[in-house]
Amino acid sequence: MSETIPDQPSDSRKPPPHSGVNLSANAPAPSPADRPGWAQTLRVYLEAPTLRMLLLGFSAGLPLLLVFGTLSFWLREAGVDRTTIGFLSWVGLAYGFKWVWAPLVDRLPIPILTRLLGRRRSWLLLSQTVIMASLVGMALTDPKQSLMPVVWCALAVAFASATQDIALDAFRIESADTPRQAALAAAYQTGYRIAMIWAGAGVLWIAARAEVPNAGAYQHGAWQTAYLAMAASMLVGMLTVLFSPEPAARVLAPARNAAEWLRTALVDPFADFLRRYGKQAALILGLIAVYRISDVVMGIMANPFYVDMGYTKDEVAAVTKIYGVIMTLVGAFLGGVLAMRFGVMRVLMLGAVLSAATNLLFAWLGSRGHDVQALIFVVSADNLSSGIASAAFIAYLSSLTNINYSATQYALFSSMMLLLPKFLAGYSGVYVDAYGYSNFFTATAFLGVPVLLLVWLASRMKSPPRP
Template identity: 80%
Template sequence: MSDSAAIDPRNESPRKPTWAETVRVYFEPASLRMLALGFAAGLPLLLVLGTLSFRLREAGIDRTTIGYLSWVGLAYGIKWTWAPLVDRLRIPLLTRALGRRRSWLLLAQAVIIAGIVGMALVDPKASLDPLVWCAVIVAFGSATQDIALDAFRIESADTSRQGALAASYQTGYRLAMIWAGAGVLWIAAKSEVADVAAYQHGAWQTAYLAMAASMLVGVVTVLFSPEPRARETAPAKNFAQWLRTALVDPFADFMRRYGWQAALILALIAVYRISDVVMGIMANPFYVDMGYTKAEVATVSKFYGVVMTLVGAFVGGAMSMRLGIMRTLMLGAILSAASNLLFAWLAGRGHDLTSLIFVISADNLSSGIASAAFVAYLSSLTNIEYSATQYALFSSMMLLLPKWLAGFSGKFVDVYGYSTFFTSTALLGVPVLLLVWLATRVVPARSTPSAKDG
């Protein structure tokens, strides 16, 4: 088997683009739209996971409870169950005005904004349950936005540009995560009343309302974006035919194209980000327990982490285009696991701001490379006829096992400590390397329609 076939299962063009062509694609309208929409996709995630864990720990909520509350993120792991509706169902009035993809994006963004406003208004020290329910609303709205956005991205360009769109998407996504992480902490710190050491709900309220307003970036982008040209499908004659077309055919198509190799691909998808996801839940409680202030964590993430994240996303996208997706995927897996060992080292140093800068920078660089390559890989597996459903299946599987396992992270830290926890999460990444190596030998049984069209 040739090296190019092993690298890209979607028949990548044998001619490598020049560096000028590689850079120029990032300034095309489709890439710029993905930058803004990636921002809208990344913003809610930390507000219901990482940033929320910092807020809850500061409010005095114990680590075990925080770990269990991370199961709110399982909404992202089961989104494939309603992806067929997003892929096929028309929304009254909205779909006629905006098109199938944009109407679902706008509806999801409205749900997210409403949920974030609810999270801003509820004080966890007074009542935790309403805050959790608002977080659930945000998570389900965010997962729905992901379904529609992934289909929008895949349908907006041919296969040769999916790596660049993935990098632009990941750049916007990571910028939003920094804004929803460092930005929230910075706003909350600046909004605090001086000389009051206790948890201040008003400061967090201001920060979360600012995040709700930031979602307007996505709303405006959706309103001014063209609806991608989707493959025409014949209308269903009855509900049974619609159900088969929307739910059964997308999964049957994937199994038919990859056969027994589908099990290997799904196994890789299920564990590729396990090191990052499991570790991430306890990162912010770790900062609080190590004595880092909101301003310190915000400053480090904003001025050092953002640079390395941008570098990682663009390096990952460029490497995917020039060297192939699978080689970049392997590098990302190695770096992601290794960066967790740096957190184990940091746990033994106490409050050390210089070391924190180094660790966060290295972690963000690794994550940017891995994410850009992984999104491009998932995109290469989809058939454009079922892009929303198939991509939702893949991205759901990516999160289901890691999110479930992450729920026990607080309990693990309480029993064994931070250093052992971070080392253990790094070891979780070792089987990923074998699966990536095996996946380089996988090619589809036949070309997908998008490959022909591209």
């Protein structure tokens, strides 16, 4: 079960001279004297690891909407009821349980591929291939005629996408020193959101253009064309993997038996986290579990909401999938810069406040009817807030990991981030059918209130130094 990673320069993980910023979980905000200049701060976005993370972020962001947001629009247009759409969001629980197989991705070599590409890139390429094949399967199936094949293909996309996330998170963490993690997180989010423009607006735009005039409101052929185009778009990530260097990694000692391998792969990563944080671990895990709960629970019903409010494919594509995502990119960039300048925990609190508050705007939007101008305003505020929160949260999660177990520990954190929210989101359709959209959006805003207390408590913790 061992593998050898080519030697890298011994100082490949050392921070550059005068890097000046410590983004460990509870590091104090940098003092004005220690803060890097704006030019030095912005220059990190032009470095090769940051640019690679932009392209790999695209590969990571592409599958998500295709099995959640855009799929819910497709299913609603095909006549699938809101309750069923809500329960189908449980496909996303694959992301919530990825920590189960993360140790395999962290340590298990893939025959031939790992020898040729290295540990991280081999798992990235394999998962991307499965995503592409499964998207083709979704494209060739009509949910109006048979829903289950679409569900099975969506499950395959979700599991492969979660596996890609495991390998990619480790790839990102191992590709740069701690001070640059916020910038890599921002670049990742930028690529991720660009992919969401393509997987959101692009799908709707392609489907709208592929429709045959006067052939009915729902046409499977149009959606088939759109999803085949999305499958081909996975080539961006696959080519990036092939032309990227394998990040520096330590040689894994061979396990003497299966029990020792299970201990080092499964037990040690979790024991390391509990040992380093002790009683504080419960608070950290609680914060991770609920930080994005407002956005995730609300997001499942966003596209059915747009359909039921009478917005067209072109309107949704232009406002929510292009303009809105651009605002998220601005928020991600701003969040990364603010985290480097003022510390992660302060921006984490700002993101928590904004994420909860902007859900109330959707409740207001539900009372406006078909109002495109109001939609633009609400989507702008919501996506800007989401970008700030996401960049800070990714940097926070990265700061908690031990480089020796980066894939497994980050998978645990990011899985916990989605597990409870995705479970609650499964009942979102039932709630909307019973109480209406406005009450639903208001309720999701109040879900974010406990998050503020947890961020405040976490900011007061004394964090151990990152290994």
